Amino acid sequence: MEPITGAEILVRCLKEEGVEYLFGYPGGAVLHIYDALYNQEDIKHVLVRHEQAAVHAAEGYARASGKTGVVLVTSGPGVTNAVTGIADAYMDSIPLVVFSGQVPTALIGNDAFQEVDAVGITRPCVKHNFLVRDIKILAETIKKAFYIASTGRPGPVLIDLPKDITIGKAEFHYPKKIKLRSYNPTVKGHAGQIRKAVDLILSAKRPMIYTGGGVILSDGSPELVELTQLLGYPITNTLMGLGAYPATDKQFIGMLGMHGTYEANMAMHHCDVLIAIGARFDDRVTGKIDKFCPTARIVHVDIDPSSISKNVKVDIPIVGSVPNVLRAMINVIRDEKLRSDTEAVGRWWRQIDEWRAMKSLSYRPSAEVIKPQYVIEKLYRVTEGKAIITSDVGQHQMWAAQYYHFDRPRQWINSGGLGTMGFGLPAAMGAKLAFPDQDVACVTGDGSIQMMLQELATMKQYHTPVKIVNLNNGYLGMVRQWQEFFYQKRYCMTYFEALPDFVMLAEAYGHVGMRIEKPGDVEGALREAFALKDRTVFLDFVTDQTENVFPMIPSGGGQNEMLLAERDEMVSTHDEGMVLL
């Protein structure tokens, strides 16, 4: 076999992995790789305008499609710019393989031009990383990276490639299969634990199903729906888990957590058996940990053993992949014709319906000023609930999660763990590349959108027509909300005295811009925008500057200590809560 260069080996490996898109930005250390990309058409390279966007776009692609996202950046600032995106993918367990250029092996450690210790810098925020020092193991390393990124609890894997490795030559052999003696994720759940869990689940009088992003990552939604409907129990999803169970189904009682519904949080607080699936008991979900689910015995299904009993001690842990474990549970229940306590569960549903009747997501409508919630409601109606929605981070993110009812997995794409402003726009671009025939909208705010605005140019270049729904209140709204509640309205550095004219800006990038100032124009503008199938449209909604996200559990509160709306007197949170944030 003819030896080929490291750069050519890399391209061949990507083809073997079936990689469709490569999100990247060239530079000195990766010139050889870009040269190898020049004479081929299988892998389409998307030239972003900032490396952070390359990673977010790859995440958007991965989150929407379930495939592994692939990124290529140069050494030094190329990879440091990518770190935020890598950390974002790590927190949300998104499968990515990131290639970073590196100075030639002989110069490593010499403070060479554009040198940075990429492996060292990314170590705390990757599932694993590699520095390739020998071209003979390049192909095998790439195979390992894809395997590690996409199996078990997924995550980003970085491969640092010194320039001489991309220039040197070796024979190309791509291993068909890879086995790592130190990495063997448990997929199949322990039968004894599953049996114990089923018994506990069926004995419940006030059961609650709480599921997270793990269900979506593992494509476990069909099994979750089947089990939930078989049991007839109420279900709530985390921010990362929305869409795993259809939001329009009657058993769904809304998102839980800091800005979750009253019924979901009250049901969590009062349940006697909690069935946690692919969720990690994040602090935004639990509130104050010693007030969390005080009367519940807990079953926890997760593929990552370190997620189990990390924040909350559980009674029956099951390590395994969600679809595998849930299928086994369904089989036990069906085969043995087991029954739940329907009478007790009926009483429990009546209680939940009373909580539901509080209508915790109601807000005061207005004929004069556009309410942000109203925009999301209209977005839901105009897209018939079918669009892929990405979001940035802040108030608009919570409103999108609350008022757009996600009926299918991978329809809701947001930065849940790291909370990265700037995520939404490049993620929308990635999602649109994965599903060019579907409507994609990016719900954002005037703060977040300005963090990755340059990607409007990339979207023009690659024809990714996305609808940008900007909820423009002139404020960093979520921070402003906290300053209002907890810092006696001292609005320090949350008001933008200068904002660009987003309509002109969109047009400058070659897109369509619209500014909407009256509630009566909201629906019409959205219809017009979505009718422009092949254009990116920037909808700048001028919204109520003082609107806050409700319901809300103030920091340090328990799940039964919610503020429902403006009418509730805002008690200043105690010192411990302030520390918790």
Add this chain to the structure above:
Amino acid sequence: MNNNDRHLISILMENEAGALSRVANLFSARGYNIESLTVAPTDDATLSRLTLVTCGNEQIIEQIIKQLNKLIDVVKLIDLSETDAIERELMLVKTKASGEQRAEMMRLAEIFGGRVLDVTEATYTIELTGPGSKLDNFLRAVEKDAILEVVRSGATGIARGQKALRA
């Protein structure tokens, strides 16, 4: 279990650049303690054996073990405190040894099973091995002013009986 329970954790991991930093990083990033750490390749050159001493309550130790296992480079590990195990540490101590001190120091070293490796007119350099507590006891027994320098390797250990930690 007590908050300050001491655990001796022994890890078999890939002998690769960066593996040690992954372990050290994990402890600093998650706010766990490392009291001591020792590492060297094994008879199989592709593997290293890393032994560390940490402390924490039951929940923290459980998390430490799970997080360590999650590292891709970690092949296997054992909490030697949870099993019947032998713990050893090497200590080199340089002491003053002049006049009457000389005989006394030699006698102490013998009592603790130590060996004198280097002798000058005014000093001894003594080698001692044993569990950490025995080394502590030696240092307590020696007059404080007499100690010039102490070098400890950190604890390492192995399970008793037929149990063996191998890849």
